[in-house]
Amino acid sequence: MGVYARRPPRPNMLQRTLTVYIRQHCHLCTEMARALVPYQQRFALSFEFVDVDEDPVLCARYGEKVPVLADGEQEICQFFLSDQALVEHLGTPVRAPASVSGAPRNERIHAIARQIPKGRVATYGQLAAIEGRSTARMVGNAMAALPAGSDVPWQRVLNSRGMLSPRSGGGGTSEQKRALMAEGVLFDRRDRVDFAVVGWSGPEPQWLADNDCHHTPPAGVSRGKH
DNA sequence: TAAGTGACTTTTC
DNA sequence: AGAAAAGCCACTT
Numbered sequence A: 001m002g003v004y005a006r007r008p009p010r011p012n013m014l015q016r017t018l019t020v021y022i023r024q025h026c027h028l029c030t031e032m033a034r035a036l037v038p039y040q041q042r043f044a045l046s047f048e049f050v051d052v053d054e055d056p057v058l059c060a061r062y063g064e065k066v067p068v069l070a071d072g073e074q075e076i077c078q079f080f081l082s083d084q085a086l087v088e089h090l091g092t093p094v095r096a097p098a099s100v101s102g103a104p105r106n107e108r109i110h111a112i113a114r115q116i117p118k119g120r121v122a123t124y125g126q127l128a129a130i131e132g133r134s135t136a137r138m139v140g141n142a143m144a145a146l147p148a149g150s151d152v153p154w155q156r157v158l159n160s161r162g163m164l165s166p167r168s169g170g171g172g173t174s175e176q177k178r179a180l181m182a183e184g185v186l187f188d189r190r191d192r193v194d195f196a197v198v199g200w201s202g203p204e205p206q207w208l209a210d211n212d213c214h215h216t217p218p219a220g221v222s223r224g225k226h
Numbered sequence B: 001t002a003a004g005t006g007a008c009t010t011t012t013c
Numbered sequence C: 001a002g003a004a005a006a007g008c009c010a011c012t013t
Helices: A027-042 A056-062 A083-091 A105-113 A124-131 A136-144 A173-182 A205-210
Strands: A016-022 A045-051 A068-071 A074-078
Touching: A016 A027, A027 A045, A074 A083, A105 A124, A105 A136, A124 A136
Parallel strands: A016 A045
Antiparallel strands: A016 A068, A068 A074
16 A cells, blocks of 8 residues: 555546556656645546556556656656646646537548547548548548648648658658657657557547547557467 | 549558 | 559549
8 A cells, every 4th residue: 555545546527537657666656646645635636546567558658757647648747747737737627629520521530630649649541430431531631731830730640551641742751750759659660650559549438429420449450460 | 524633541462 | 571553532623
């Protein structure tokens, strides 16, 4: 028992549950757990502590970068508790975005892409399947239609091989790779990402329902060698 | 209308 | 493994 003992993973309407990725015998993890205590009551939070060593995927994803404080798919801070990041995150809660159900195709695709968390990637085909009435090529076209400076995280959309898709103009992919690496996404020797590590599992079920989208298997499944 | 063109994916060599 | 070909579908010319 120790600092991780209190753990009511029991989400309800009034209480938000944040996830803390930790590993045993980690000093920073202990410190973050302690630092979170005051916030527990102040914001009606509960915490779920997850030992990354118990899940190979989490272990690969976070490696030595623990602890990480997250709200669902969204990472809030790592190593140390950031009061600014946490308060800011909690201060912009459950902003119920207007549903894009029935919106034009590109608008729906962009809305889905905005759901991809920092540090994760999706494929064109995956977004198409989530949207429901689009093909991967249409998703590519929707990304190409994005104006510069858009708030859509277009860099997180890759092709089915986990690589950056070359543009007709030629350039653009180096900026994409740079942006992804800045988010902690790793590329192998052949410039491919590992979907098992950074692949996105799709929007939350509630979001899918609100926006008339579909649950689909994450990218990279059934692509592995048996 | 027909033909050409993608920030795609899958199948075939 | 990697390249080429074939499907693909909305848009543009």
